[in-house]
Amino acid sequence: MNNEIFRKELHKFADWIADYYENIEQYPVKSQVEPKSILKQLEKIDSMKQSDMAEIFADFQNILLPGITHWQSPNFFAYFPANASPPSVLAEMVASAIGAQCMLWETSPAAAELEEYTMNLLRDMIGLPKDFSGVIQDTASTATLTSLLVARERKTNFGINDKGFDGKTFRVYCSTEAHSSIDKAVKIAGFGKQNLVKIETDENFAMRSGKLEEAIIKDIDSGYIPLAIVSSLGTTSSTAVDPLRKNSEIAKKYDVFHHIDAALAGTALILPEIRHIADGFDLADSFVFNPHKWMFTNFDCSAYFVRNADDLIKTFTITPEYLKTKQDEKVNNYRDWGIQLGRRFRALKLWFVIRSYGLEGLQSKIRQHLKLAKEFERKMSEDPSFELLAPVQFNTTCFRYKPNGYSGDLDKLNEQLIEKINASGKIYISHTKLNGIYTLRFVVAQTNTEERHVLQAFDLIKEIAGGLI
Numbered sequence: 106m107n108n109e110i111f112r113k114e115l116h117k118f119a120d121w122i123a124d125y126y127e128n129i130e131q132y133p134v135k136s137q138v139e140p141k142s143i144l145k146q147l148e149k150i151d152s153m154k155q156s157d158m159a160e161i162f163a164d165f166q167n168i169l170l171p172g173i174t175h176w177q178s179p180n181f182f183a184y185f186p187a188n189a190s191p192p193s194v195l196a197e198m199v200a201s202a203i204g205a206q207c208m209l210w211e212t213s214p215a216a217a218e219l220e221e222y223t224m225n226l227l228r229d230m231i232g233l234p235k236d237f238s239g240v241i242q243d244t245a246s247t248a249t250l251t252s253l254l255v256a257r258e259r260k261t262n263f264g265i266n267d268k269g270f271d272g273k274t275f276r277v278y279c280s281t282e283a284h285s286s287i288d289k290a291v292k293i294a295g296f297g298k299q300n301l302v303k304i305e306t307d308e309n310f311a312m313r314s315g316k317l318e319e320a321i322i323k324d325i326d327s328g329y330i331p332l333a334i335v336s337s338l339g340t341t342s343s344t345a346v347d348p349l350r351k352n353s354e355i356a357k358k359y360d361v362f363h364h365i366d367a368a369l370a371g372t373a374l375i376l377p378e379i380r381h382i383a384d385g386f387d388l389a390d391s392f393v394f395n396p397h398k399w400m401f402t403n404f405d406c407s408a409y410f411v412r413n414a415d416d417l418i419k420t421f422t423i424t425p426e427y428l429k430t431k432q433d434e435k436v437n438n439y440r441d442w443g444i445q446l447g448r449r450f451r452a453l454k455l456w457f458v459i460r461s462y463g464l465e466g467l468q469s470k471i472r473q474h475l476k477l478a479k480e481f482e483r484k485m486s487e488d489p490s491f492e493l494l495a496p497v498q499f500n501t502t503c504f505r506y507k508p509n510g511y512s513g514d515l516d517k518l519n520e521q522l523i524e525k526i527n528a529s530g531k532i533y534i535s536h537t538k539l540n541g542i543y544t545l546r547f548v549v550a551q552t553n554t555e556e557r558h559v560l561q562a563f564d565l566i567k568e569i570a571g572g573l574i
């Protein structure tokens with residue numbers, strides 16, 4: 106494709122993207138295709154034959170678009186979001202055009218320095234102390250794994266990196282409500298998943314720190330080595346917050362690394378009035394949250410902060426001859442701050458987003474989401490046929506349909522309800538289990554969600570529920 110055709114295509118694509126955002130509410134939020142139906146259509150195309158962009162794009166529209174779930178729809182209330190925004194999309198376009206690989210300062214000085222700068226901005230925006238340094242990771246899963254590896258090396262004076270495991274058994278602690286990425290990280294880091302100790306939670310799904318301390322003492326008595334506590338600031342099911350201050354005190358007392366997983370809820374810390382919910386979050390050894398969830402920054406972009414960057418770098422650094430540069434002593438080479446060597450230019454979209462909204466603009470959007478979530482919670486609580494199943498701390502409401510006098514299986518009823526809601530294509534919600542109960546989750550965090558979307562969603566849920574029995 107020569108540059109002239111490329112330029113024409115760019116204009117067409119730009120129009121398509123703007124039209125997509127304008128018309129996004131016309132698409133079914135959750136893709137309605139059957140499993141393998143996309144693959145079957147793809148297999149009928151001769152993709153190895155050279156094609157022009159018009160043909161390729163027609164296939165994208167006809168075959169792939171129906172198989173897209175529209176995460177940017179204002180009617181997307183499922184999981185945790187992966188919200189985006191125009192400044193972020195524009196930055197991604199530029200970053201992909203530049204195609205920079207940001208492994209070393211020298212391979213893209215502006216990317217490295219913008220990353221340092223935006224991480225400092227974010228750190229200040231969420232109220233972490235200045236002794237934290239930040240780096241952008243792809244996902245929270247990677248950041249948590251990174252923390253467990255740093256914890257391992259810190260505990261063994263970087264001995265496992267050097268000599269490997271020597272028969273000691275390390276223990277990691279999180280609550281029964283913590284995200285599965287912690288289980289995965291424990292497996293990958295080589296601790297063995299039976300050495301992940303799941304601490305029970307209280308009536309609000311937050312870790313019981315008394316039980317945490319008991320577990321650590323028991324492990325020490327049994328000859329295990331307590332290594333790391335992973336606290337949740339906003340669990341996936343219900344956005345519960347563990348007792349962060351207490352957990353940091355316990356971590357200090359027993360010389361255990363303390364990592365906080367704030368994947369979604371970390372964004373809310375840009376609101377000073379919210380920070381009391383996360384009391385003590387600034388005392389941990391490391392902290393991760395995802396601007397790619399709730400801060401209008403395209404997936405992927407995880408902001409990972411550590412109190413001791415030297416330990417992080419020492420855990421990961423390896424410098425073969427071909428990666429040595431003259432500036433190594435003076436700059437941040439982010440390849441040393443995590444698992445990957447090659448790195449995308451992610452700081453650009455974050456900087457575009459922060460500058461385009463401004464701190465006040467971001468705060469006002471997050472406040473609006475919190476307000477809308479409260480409104481949804483209020484409507485649910487005022488309706489006797491629904492039951493709330495967890496406190497609404499941030500933007501997530503956990504509920505179920507429980508019609509008066511119904512003697513059937515409520516889990517099955519709610520499974521039917523969510524099936525019908527999502528099949529309508531009008532909104533998309535997801536589920537979890539809390540205390541063994543099948544629970545529906547409604548998360549308000551999409552960039553363009555307004556009050557009308559939340560009110561329509563409530564009416565739709567009520568209408569579909571009413572038609573079930």
Ligand SMILES: Cc1ncc(COP(=O)(O)O)c(C=O)c1O
Nearest residue numbers: 185244245246284286340341368
């Ligand atoms: C609390 C929590 N931690 C971690 C993750 C994993 O996030 P990522 O996809 O960035 O690895 C999630 C995903 O929803 C989450 O809710």
